[in-house]
Amino acid sequence: MLNQKEMNSITQVDEFAEILAAARRMQQDWLEYGVNYVHLYVEDADGDWLETWDNDAILGDSLLDSIKEFLVSNDDVAVKIRQNLKDQPLFDLAVDLEECLRISREDEKTSAVRDILVRRLHVCDIDLLELANRLLEKLF
Secondary structure, X not given: OHHHHHHHHHHHHHHHHHHHHHHHHHHHHHHHHHHHHHXXXXXXXXXXXXXXXXXXXXXXXXXXXXXXXXXXXXXXXXXXHHHHEOOOOHHHHHHHHHHHHOOOOHHHHHHHHHHHHHHHEOOOOXXXXXXXXXXXXXXX
C-alpha cells in the first residue's frame, strides 16, 4: 500500500515536471519570437476563430437539435435517409452531420456530408451527391 502511494507521487512529480518544462519552452519561445510565438502553438492563428468564438456556443445544442428534428421528420430527404440507413443510430448520423455543417467552405461541406452518407447509408441506386446537396438545402 505504501509502495503504491510512493509510485503515485513519483508519477505525479514526473507529470508536473513535464508540464513545467513545456511551460518553460513556451515562455522561452515568447521571449525569442515575441508575439509571433503563438504561430508555433496555434494552427489557425490568423483565422477568424476569435471573431467566431461565441458562434459554437450559440449554435451548439440548437444545431444538433434541429438536425435530429429534421432526420425524424416526414420530409422526403429525411425519409430517404432513414430508409437507407445502415444498422446505426440516427443520433450518430446527426452528430456527424453537425460537425460537417460547421465547415465554412461550401464545397468541403458538401463532400463531407456525401462522405458521411457513403459510410452510413446502404448505397444502391442513390445519387449521394444530389442527396447531400438536398440535405444541406433543407438544413440551412
